[in-house]
Amino acid sequence: MNFCSKLIGITTMASINQEALAQALNLSRTTVSRSLSNHPAISAETRERVQAKAEEMGYRTSTGGPIRRRRSNKPLNIGVLIGMPRNNLGMATFPAVLQGIRERAAVDQITVDVVSQDPETFQPNSGHQPLFRHIRSGDWRGLILIYPFAPDAVETLARKISTVSVLTEYDHLPVDTVDTDHSDIINLIGRLARRGHRRIGFITWDYTVCGRWASRRFAAYAEGIFQYGLEFNPAWTANVHTDRERLTTAEAVADFAAHQTREAGVTAWACAADHQAYQLISDLHARGLEVPRDCSVTGFDGIEPPPGLPQLTTLRVAHADVGGSAAARLLNRVLHPTAPRRKILVETSLVVGTTVAAPPARAASPAP
Known part of the structure; x- marks a missing residue:
């Protein structure tokens, strides 16, 4: 499936300040301010309620006040x-x-x-x-x-x-x-582990110019695997080893994931980015595997799902x-x-989608 489309200009939401949030929630402005900054004096329940309302109303925290410059400075x-x-x-x-x-x-x-x-x-x-x-x-x-x-x-x-x-x-x-913060992937691994997944793989695509983001997210995946006492198997990872053959197309990645799901008993895939995850879900469907019935999939970025695909469980980047x-x-x-x-x-912030479920009730084959 080709998900390329024309970009649509993003409109700026109406300005929502903390006073408006306080009025909507019938709370003091101080409580709202402290809740948005995760102040320990505010209960977890109140913080969650304030932060949920802030997201609902389109409130975004400021990146700081204006930086002062002399009037004589050039524009x-x-x-x-x-x-x-x-x-x-x-x-x-x-x-x-x-x-x-x-x-x-x-x-x-x-x-x-x-x-x-x-x-x-x-x-x-x-x-x-x-x-x-x-x-x-x-x-x-x-x-x-x-x-x-x-x-x-x-x-x-x-x-x-x-x-x-x-x-x-x-x-x-x-x-x-x-x-x-790429290390937030550890939270996704923990979420999968609590649902009963023991064999979790990691997928990223092969890019000519990639930077460090994919390797940083793989490192967080590996840390999460060890932190939650899961098995780490290099055979369940794609495009992260310099001494192994690269999977240069999305189709090759999907073939790899389908094989490891069926033959090695991998029940969940952590993808380095949402665009990879959505493509994987579509490609697995074409190979007779349904998400999350046959395997779970997570992503990273928080983009909206393409038409016809489920909301991904992912991490939304601000x-x-x-x-x-x-x-x-x-x-x-x-x-x-x-x-x-x-x-x-x-x-990041967690997006709970419909692409994560308990692993299928079938005995996993021995790992290769």
């Missing part, structure tokens, strides 16, 4: 470089990140230029890329990168302009990072908050270029 213009994905454009997360960047930029009176670029063909050393005109001329004071680019390309950019990377970490490069934090971080970097590098993590 700031920044660039946003998007490593445009080739596939699954309809399930891409960058529009929400970009929305957060623009909202925060408006608070700090910053203008934003957006450029898309295929990361596989990006050659910054050539000097012919259009974005370098902005850098050389001084039009841009800083740059935000969305999605992974080759590390040598990022290093070249970071030498020329203050740079913040969104959702991608680069080792040993002078780049600030705003990312999601992409707009990630974008807003990146814009604030970049302005701090421009104003304080020698400050220590920062890595900011934004927590």
Whole structure:
């Protein structure tokens, strides 16, 4: 099934503040504020009620107040470089990140230029890329990168302009990072374990330019497996071992998962991203396996399900908050270029879907 579709512009929800939440819940503003920050003085029941109402009403926490600059400062213009994905454009997360960047930029009176670029063909050393005109001329004071680019390309950019990377970490490069907390996958493993799953596999796709997000999520999966006393078997993982054959297509990944489900008794699959998980559900159906009847599937990102597919049990990333934090971080970097590098993590929230159930009542075959 092809889930690519035209992107639809994201509209900004009406501004909802804490006072409005307090009135809707008949609580004090202090209680609402403390509940949103998980203050230990507030009961868990009240915190859950406030946070549920906040999500229902479209409330989003601020990424910080405006950063003060002198009136004499020139207006700031920044660039946003998007490593445009080739596939699954309809399930891409960058529009929400970009929305957060623009909202925060408006608070700090910053203008934003957006450029898309295929990361596989990006050659910054050539000097012919259009974005370098902005850098050389001084039009841009800083740059935000969305999605992974080759590390040598990022290093070249970071030498020329203050740079913040969104959702991608680069080792040993002078780049600030705003990312999601990949370790939250441990919570999904625990949820599967409590439903009775003992053989849980991990799947990610093979990407030419991937960054570290897939390996970070695999590391969290492995930690969860050991934390909950489950069996770790490398044969139940795809595209995480450098010395094993890569599964280069979604069809090959589905063949692998179907085989391990039927022959090795794997009863649940933790996918590194939602677009992988939704494709896997569809492909397993074509191979005679139903989710969650025959196996459970989880994801990571929190995107809406494609038409005809069930709501995935997944972790929702606050992409707009990630974008807003990146814009604030970049302005701090421009104003304080020698400050220590920062890595900011934004927590996820659990989405309980219908793709997780107890394992099927059948004896698992011995693991290979």
